[in-house]
Amino acid sequence: MSDFRTELVAWLEENAPKSLHGTASSPFxxxxxxxxxxxxxxxxxxxxxxxxxxxTAPNWPKTYxxxxxxxxxxxxxxxxxxxxxxxxxxxxxxxxMIGPIxxxxxxxxxxAAHLPGIVSGEVRWCQGYSEPGAGSDLASxxxxxxxxxxxxxxxxxxxxxxxADLSDWIFCLVRTNDEGVKQVGITFLLIPMNxxxxxxxxxxxxxxxxxxxxxxxxxxxxxVANVVGQVDQGWKVAKALLAHERTMVGESIAAGGARAPILxxxxxxxxxxxxxxxxxxxxxxxxxxxxxxxxxxxxAAMKLTLERTKDRxxxxxxPGPESSIFKVVGTELNMRRWELALKIADQDALGWEGxxxxxxxxxxxxxxxxxxxxxxxxxxxEIQRNxxxxxxxxLPK
Amino acid sequence: xxxxxxxxxxxxxxxxxxxxxxxHPLSQFRAMRDAGKTWNPGLWRSLIELGxxxxxxxxxNDGLDLGGQVALIEPLGANLVATPLISxxxxxxxxxxxxDLVSGKFSAFAWMEAGARGDRTASALVENGTITGAKQAxxxxxxxxxxxxxxxxxxxxxLFRVAKADCTITALHRIDHRDTANVAFDGAPCxxxxxxxxxxxxxxxxxxxxxxxxxxxxxxxxxxxxxxxLCERRQFESAIGSFQAVQxxxxxxxxxxxxxxxxxxxAARDPTPANVSxxxxxxxxxxxxxANEAVQFHGGIGVxxxxxxxxxxxxxxxxxxxxxxxxxxxxxxxxEHGY
Ligand SMILES: Cc1cc2nc3c(=O)[nH]c(=O)nc-3n(C[C@H](O)[C@H](O)[C@H](O)COP(=O)(O)OP(=O)(O)OC[C@H]3O[C@@H](n4cnc5c(N)ncnc54)[C@H](O)[C@@H]3O)c2cc1C
Numbered sequence: 154m155s156d157f158r159t160e161l162v163a164w165l166e167e168n169a170p171k172s173l174h175g176t177a178s179s180p181f182x183x184x185x186x187x188x189x190x191x192x193x194x195x196x197x198x199x200x201x202x203x204x205x206x207x208x209t210a211p212n213w214p215k216t217y218x219x220x221x222x223x224x225x226x227x228x229x230x231x232x233x234x235x236x237x238x239x240x241x242x243x244x245x246x247x248x249x250m251i252g253p254i255x256x257x258x259x260x261x262x263x264x265a266a267h268l269p270g271i272v273s274g275e276v277r278w279c280q281g282y283s284e285p286g287a288g289s290d291l292a293s294x295x296x297x298x299x300x301x302x303x304x305x306x307x308x309x310x311x312x313x314x315x316x317a318d319l320s321d322w323i324f325c326l327v328r329t330n331d332e333g334v335k336q337v338g339i340t341f342l343l344i345p346m347n348x349x350x351x352x353x354x355x356x357x358x359x360x361x362x363x364x365x366x367x368x369x370x371x372x373x374x375x376x377v378a379n380v381v382g383q384v385d386q387g388w389k390v391a392k393a394l395l396a397h398e399r400t401m402v403g404e405s406i407a408a409g410g411a412r413a414p415i416l417x418x419x420x421x422x423x424x425x426x427x428x429x430x431x432x433x434x435x436x437x438x439x440x441x442x443x444x445x446x447x448x449x450x451x452x453a454a455m456k457l458t459l460e461r462t463k464d465r466x467x468x469x470x471x472p473g474p475e476s477s478i479f480k481v482v483g484t485e486l487n488m489r490r491w492e493l494a495l496k497i498a499d500q501d502a503l504g505w506e507g508x509x510x511x512x513x514x515x516x517x518x519x520x521x522x523x524x525x526x527x528x529x530x531x532x533x534x535e536i537q538r539n540x541x542x543x544x545x546x547x548l549p550k
Numbered sequence: 551x552x553x554x555x556x557x558x559x560x561x562x563x564x565x566x567x568x569x570x571x572x573x574h575p576l577s578q579f580r581a582m583r584d585a586g587k588t589w590n591p592g593l594w595r596s597l598i599e600l601g602x603x604x605x606x607x608x609x610x611n612d613g614l615d616l617g618g619q620v621a622l623i624e625p626l627g628a629n630l631v632a633t634p635l636i637s638x639x640x641x642x643x644x645x646x647x648x649x650d651l652v653s654g655k656f657s658a659f660a661w662m663e664a665g666a667r668g669d670r671t672a673s674a675l676v677e678n679g680t681i682t683g684a685k686q687a688x689x690x691x692x693x694x695x696x697x698x699x700x701x702x703x704x705x706x707x708x709l710f711r712v713a714k715a716d717c718t719i720t721a722l723h724r725i726d727h728r729d730t731a732n733v734a735f736d737g738a739p740c741x742x743x744x745x746x747x748x749x750x751x752x753x754x755x756x757x758x759x760x761x762x763x764x765x766x767x768x769x770x771x772x773x774x775x776x777x778x779x780l781c782e783r784r785q786f787e788s789a790i791g792s793f794q795a796v797q798x799x800x801x802x803x804x805x806x807x808x809x810x811x812x813x814x815x816x817a818a819r820d821p822t823p824a825n826v827s828x829x830x831x832x833x834x835x836x837x838x839x840x841a842n843e844a845v846q847f848h849g850g851i852g853v854x855x856x857x858x859x860x861x862x863x864x865x866x867x868x869x870x871x872x873x874x875x876x877x878x879x880x881x882x883x884x885x886e887h888g889y
Contacts, residue, residue: 443880446884450883455809457813458808458812461815478804538801542798542800546801546804548781548792549780549788
């Protein structure tokens with residue numbers, strides 16, 4: 154065992170509350186920071202103990218509150234947590250999206266202003282990219298920012314903004330210039346959500362949950378100092394962030410996908426065996442068995458591909474647009490798996506609520522409905538395939 | 551365990567690629583096929599002189615390095631180089647006395663029987679020092695010095711060496727034009743070798759990993775031919791590669807190769823039955839998909855003998871049904887994981 158692993162295992166033994174073992178299934182499970190509350194006193198304890206070691210942002214610089222772990226040790230940290238199904242002390246768009254972008258492209262002032270708040274979990278971020286008229290064709294966005302001295306005045310509307318109602322800040326793409334090609338003239342701007350002129354309206358989903366919102370901007374003032382990168386040059390920053398988002402989606406799904414607590418350790422295999430039963434040939438339904446095995450083998454192949462990508466990064470390669478394959482494979486696989494779960498459950502899969510259906514079956518059905526958004530959020534499957542076709546394979550326009 | 555080639559392996563891979571591209575472009579395979587041959591002794595001799603057979607088996611201290619084999623075989627698979635390299639490596643395991651990788655001496659492995667559909671069971675029988683039975687589609691019989699046969703002996707599976715002169719050898723003419731033969735034994739004298747069923751499984755699993763690497767080379771080469779053609783060929787005043795229906799299917803081909811590559815490295819680093827089956831199932835389906843799509847997007851020229859892409863279509867089909875189909879390997883994976 155590496156020194157770090159030995160130290161970590163001993164530390165977890167001492168410090169990870171017993172009640173939290175076995176309560177998480179993926180990198181999306183954990184404390185979201187900001188206004189969100191800790192579900193229990195143990196969750197708070199766990200968070201605070203990790204924070205004290207810099208382990209809410211394990212590989213970030215110590216100056217901002219991280220632990221400056223190497224990539225290798227950061228992986229060990231994740232592995233040991235997942236092994237125990239422990240929740241991450243902290244998750245969210247601050248850690249996985251805007252943070253890495255600021256670290257790579259932000260000014261010293263912006264880093265000092267925002268990174269510590271992310272690490273400490275005080276500030277939760279949301280992503281203001283999509284608009285009613287600008288989805289896949291994101292660069293056609295029209296939310297306008299007009300300069301007025303040291304400030305921008307923002308007017309327009311964002312949509313599908315996940316967790317906008319719970320967030321403290323939004324990183325936003327705004328139009329600062331109408332001339333020339335549409336990719337030029339976009340600016341990457343950070344705005345506090347409590348600024349006067351911002352209105353938020355949650356949108357209910359087919360799953361019954363309401364994780365995303367419309368956000369309206371009416372004469373919202375934000376300092377020019379809040380621009381990441383250069384004014385009018387935000388498109389490059391926006392795209393770099395999307396690459397982080399896509400790999401993260403793949404990783405999350407490989408680790409089991411975000412799912413309701415009641416489904417954490419309940420695998421598709423358990424589900425099939427419970428419902429269908431086995432005989433001397435294995436699962437009693439050969440067609441389901443074949444479909445299940447294909448799905449499990451694809452999952453195994455995707456996990457190996459994520460591992461191989463990490464090995465390449467460690468060996469000095471830069472991750473490029475091929476990160477889109479994780480978005481495509483990960484989400485489409487996840488969606489097929491929930492469909493298979495429903496097929497296995499048969500009539501029990503069709504309940505919305507009520508005593509006739511078990512909590513687990515309801516959770517499964519809701520999760521299936523939620524998964525339908527997987528191939529849309531973060532850039533649709535079709536758009537990912539366009540990206541791979543042009544930027545990886547070099548196919549002509 | 552790392553899923554990329556290490557420095558030594560990368561050097562082997564680069565060398566093999568240079569050699570294959572310079573000495574054995576696809577046109578060489580066509581020339582061999584046109585001459586009615588199934589392997590090229592001169593080519594095998596140059597691989598022996600380069601030391602490839604010995605290198606693939608000597609990188610690791612147990613003499614069984616799969617990483618080196620994968621590195622060497624992939625570039626050869628890309629150009630459809632027909633040599634008995636994999637058979638020689640298998641021979642080093644099952645018949646060490648009958649194998650000399652430095653001079654290229656090896657025994658062919660006759661294990662599959664008619665109707666077995668990938669299963670490794672044997673009904674060939676050894677009694678009183680002689681063997682009777684028949685084996686199907688044995689690789690590289692022509693270039694081998696002797697034949698190792700899996701057979702029943704006192705109710706157990708064992709491995710036996712038989713002289714080629716004592717067998718009835720029927721060369722097969724298959725779609726991929728490789729050296730393959732049916733071999734029959736009718737009371738042929740045989741020598742018992744040390745191995746048992748476990749060694750047979752180990753040897754076939756390792757051969758499967760090497761074959762997967764060959765398939766990886768083949769599918770990568772088919773992909774390259776496909777993308778080149780999509781950029782060149784114009785219809786409707788545009789390159790056909792600009793049509794989205796074509797692009798998306800090509801992207802799915804690329805994704806399949808990426809996943810296949812990970813499974814091959816995974817199996818090379820840790821060749822458990824489950825890992826090997828994961829790789830073979832994936833590679834079989836991926837190579838066939840690549841060949842099918844590449845032929846489709848070449849249009850009419852793709853189904854002519856004049857175009858090389860058809861060679862991949864045929865080789866993919868053979869590889870996919872060799873050493874267990876994807877169905878066979880999915881079934882084994884399922885059993886290994888208790889489904
Ligand atoms: C659960 C969820 C969470 C989200 N969270 C956020 C968030 O936090 N912040 C944020 O900014 N956005 C968020 N989004 C928005 C998401 O990024 C957009 O929905 C997505 O980019 C697609 O845009 P659209 O909905 O306008 O669809 P459209 O762009 O209108 O697409 C409609 C259909 O047309 C297809 N299509 C479009 N263009 C092409 C093309 N060139 N080639 C082939 N097919 C094409 C698409 O693939 C799709 O199938 C979220 C979405 C979901 C579902």
